[in-house]
Amino acid sequence: MFNLSHFDCLLETKDIDFTNLKDIIPCFKKILFKEKYTHVVFKGGRGSGKTISVAKFLLLKCFDKKYANTNILALRQYQNSIQDSVKNELELLILKNNLTHYFLIQKQNITHIENNITFIFKGSDEYISSTARQKALQRDKIKGYTNVSFVWIEEAQSISESTLDVLIPTPRVQGLKSRFFYTMNPTIACDPVIKKISLRKNAVILHKNIFDIPKKYQNKNLLEEAEIDKNNVNFEHVWLGKPLLEIQGQPFLNVIETPILEDVFKPVKYLFIDPSFKGSDYTAICVCYKSRNYINVAGFCFRKAWNNCVIDIKNIINEYKVNYCFYEDNCLGDVVNDVFALEDVKLAPITNKENKINRIYRVAYLNSSLLLKSGIKHKIFNDQVRYYESEVSKSSMFNDDAPDALASCLSVMGY
Secondary structure (H helix, E strand, O other), X not given: OOOOHHHHHHHHOOOOOOHHHHOOOHHHHHHHOOOOOOEEXXXXXXXXXXXXXXXXXXXXXXXXHHHOOOEEEEEEEEOOOHHHOOHHHXXXXXXXXXXXXXXXXXXXXXXXXXXXXXXXXXXXXXXXXXXXXXXXXXXXXXXXXXXXXXXXXXXXXXXXXXXHHHHOOOOOOOXXXXXXXXXXXXXXXXXXXXXXXXXXXXXXXXXXXXXXXXXXHOOHHHHHHHHHHHHOOOHHHHOOOOOOHXXXXXXXXXXXXXXXOOOOOOXXXXXXXXXXXXXXXXXXXXXXXXXXXEEEEEEEEEOOOHHHOHHHHHHHHHHHOOOEEEEEOOOOOOHHHHHHHOOOOOOEEEOOOOOHHHHHHHHHHHOOOEEEEOOHHXXXXXXXXXXXXXXXXXXXXXXXXXXXXXXXXXXXXXX
16 A cells, blocks of 8 residues: 555645545556656556546645655657647646646646746657757757656657657756656557566556546546447557557558659658668668648669669659658768768758667558559569568568658658
């Protein structure tokens, strides 16, 4: 059993009614109040109470002087506006529990006035339309936050491995063990958060669904929705928290190949190069742009090293009038950029830290509106994409160069 006696005594001196805030779903409450757990993952389907349990706990902690003059970082991978954050959830709890006199609610932050504890709401990749460089700079800003006592990552299934690499080791509060909470419904079994946290000491991962929690905490309206959705193909993911069926096996198998028509509005076009070091692999080039509610993809594979494809790639850039060009710089550094600069081609390096299979399957799930450009010169690329799966034969058709380039290109686009 967890001991709240000291905390209860502290709260009672404030003459505030904390009955509702302290009424946290027992399975979550037991873990939240055990400080030995520095990394806590609450995962599962819709309506299980993950979010509101963490929100209540963090609001309670604002009244604990132990955390005075610290910050609580509420993070998402993508946050285009403050409305995308958990700020609204916290505001509603403050209003419902008559705590407005104790908190200063501003446009971007919420601060407990007496203890000077501030909720900071941020996106790791602040704007979905940001360039790769802007996203990298945004992630680096996370390092600048000091005196962070708690980190809450909502919708953590969208968080990237590169964000976790920046976030977890960042120094926190002197004399306090900073704690990390992840609330999520993973879309893939090999989710980067689950993979990373499961290897850490003093970590706990709890899976709960709306059907698992006591009836008093179950939302009747959501139960009715779940009953209606029982025959829906995504029922087990949405309500039971199981990985999506669509991202198992060959995730791109049903992607359509078609001639691509030019958009009269001249969409922004992105190019990504997955360079090969030797002729036995393919150097894969992918051009992507959004048009007419579809993501158009023109892909090319050359069975030669990247430095023997410079003119080919330059011709592709000119043919498609590409706006932004990127390449995977893993182990290559600035060499690729330097070589292409001789042809007046500017490239931006991207370091992919996320597991390749995770990235490909994640992007496949997030993008069901892909169109592959048909044609002889695109056949090798298209075949590699459409017949890709994580465990495949050694046949050259099933190389992962093309799906890796496609996943990377869509990632830099913000998908």
